[in-house]
Amino acid sequence: MGDEDWEAEINPHMSSYVPIFEKDRYSSGENGDNFNMAPTSSSETDDRPRRDHFMKSGFASGRNFGNRDAGESNKRGNTSAMGGFGAGRSFGYRGFSNSKFEDGDSSGFWRESSNDCEDNQTRNRGFSKRGGYRDGSNSDASGPTRRGGRGSFRGCHGGFGQGSPSNELDQDKCMQRTGGLFGSRRPALSGTGNGDTSQSRSGSGSGRGGYKGLNEEVVTGSGKNSGKSEAEGGESGDTQGPKVTYIPPPPPEDEDSIFAHYQTGINFDKYDTILVEVSGHDAPPAILTFEEANLCQTLSNNIAKAGYTKLTPVQKYSIPIILAGRDLMACAQTGSGKTAAFLLPILAHMMRDGVTASRFKELQEPECIIVAPTRELVNQIYLEARKFSFGTCVRAVVIYGGTQLGHSIRQIVQGCNILCATPGRLMDIIGKEKIGLKQIKYLVLDEADRMLDMGFGPEMKKLISCPGMPSKEQRQTLMFSATFPEEIQRLFHSSLRLAAEFLKSNYLFVAVGQVGGACRDVQQTVLQVGQFSKREKLVEILRNIGDERTMVFVETKKKADFIATFLCQEKISTTSIHGDREQREREQALGDFRSGKCPVLVATSVAARGLDIENVQHVINFDLPSTIDEYVHRIGRTGRCGNTGRAISFFDPESDNHLAQPLIKVLTDAQQDVPAWLEEIAFSAYIPGFSGSTRGSVFASVDTRKNYQGKSTLNTAGFSSSQMSNPVDDESWD
């Protein structure tokens, strides 16, 4: 995912597309559902000042920032967008690309979806073969090609199954009634280039059309170069493709907003009982208090203002390791404070070393780069970095796909000590020589397993071999995640030694928590629900839940819009987030969800990782993900920081049997009830050799230096081609 980040979901390219399904082609889904209709607009046409919106979403929103209610947004997120790289997969096959649509692959509706992960992968892989999307940049500029293909799917009317909006008009009404789903609907859904909708989503296929929103320039494009990445100039305007002009609103700058946070929950103290294993030589001892870390006064003040009084386990172990200058791979359960675990010691070092105060320069040379797979996640990390560096001369900057490249450059040239970036945008900016790497002392890969898989791995390899990038001996490399799939571990410790490319040989490995890594504060329920009953069940559950904040995960981008529209029609205020939405729509959706304006957020895997949203009480897996790690990340959006949460998953025996065994393992380890029917399915779907764990240890992840001495099924690019690359996970983000 170069970046979908949400767009890698990582694909910025796709972000501006709003699906309109063509009746004839998609009159029925793979499973027979009548999903031929679709969301209407999608999103936001609303040009209200984003600033208001942003503030509502967690910073202001009528919440009290200096206190527990303040929503803090920030942090990671991600997805698993894998597929194809070196594995002979192609996006066309999955129907993610234009060709799918153009070819009229009627079966592709659901299959397509899988790829919400947006970013890099998309770019790096199949697209290049078609002459579009070359080389990993995450540019939105490339969107047109894709969108163009989709542009033909407009004007669909028709049924969407019982109770679903029956046509665009209905959808409009639905939107208006609920006042929120996709913002105001853009007027023209047909034709080329009329208004936001057409231009940015589908009209761009033809390359014509204007688009003007707040803070945005009117842009037009011939579409000739629509396949170009940012790096190729697509976004920067060097070519004629439509430019990405979205400029995100600046976050609030008042101290209360910066330090807004939510309360730790009743189970925060139970973190102390979690098992921790540190492997590697000469690990420094854990610290028990913030005081023991001996941080400078400003940093200590900021920690106190953030409401942190006690270290979480991953912080207890990681902070001294990083302070000692060691490389680290750390795995700890979702919502347990990994962000601060790397930010605090990095900032402490920077303060100790007397980092040079930022000042305007055409070429900035940051000391630290933090990379994460999705846009929303890097934004969260940035806000955390800004919070902890408050009152210091350290300047943090965030850049990500789906926004105007010029805006990213302007942020950087004003000074940059810590650069938080999605991979695609980072590589573009490096290519434009706005960032020099010579001063890099810290390289952080958040959601490291995701950053090293076939989606982002190649981009990360490029990053570490960029001219000027200090060798691994000269820099400190830190990797964090809640999961560390066996596939990645193999890569890490196999003969190809992925770890050796990134980390010093004496790196330390910290594993916090239990097998599978699911947070015990999340009460997990698995229901057997067939495809045709899912919507009804969802509505029933949501009606019982009432206004409590709920994330509903679905398999595909189109389905996300479809279900969101359906819920709107059911008068349940809902919004959606996925890699086909424009960045500003994504931010608006997240804002509406954070603020409670839309208590239901329908999301693809793009929102599975890292997002730290206050008061998410429920996660519903409308569709189960393809891998158990993805499941762990998804349900980790609730039950964070010692708070409790609930996760309900619809298990469809038609499609989910492969998950039965790992699911039972995760449920058991988290001391959850295992339904008898699930055990039966697992038994009948027994896979010889399956241990119930992908890791084979009581720890969430293990240091497989012990186990893997060679061998793995690696492709020529050095990345595995096994199940981790399931296309369903490719929802990409950046």
Ligand SMILES: Nc1ncnc2c1ncn2[C@@H]1O[C@H](COP(=O)(O)OP(=O)(O)OP(=O)(O)O)[C@@H](O)[C@H]1O
């Ligand atoms: N020591 C602490 N005391 C109080 N709150 C904390 C502490 N450490 C982290 N938090 C808060 O806990 C929440 C979760 O932290 P964070 O987002 O870093 O978790 P994570 O482990 O990275 O989760 P994920 O795996 O989902 O990315 C954040 O709101 C963060 O501010």
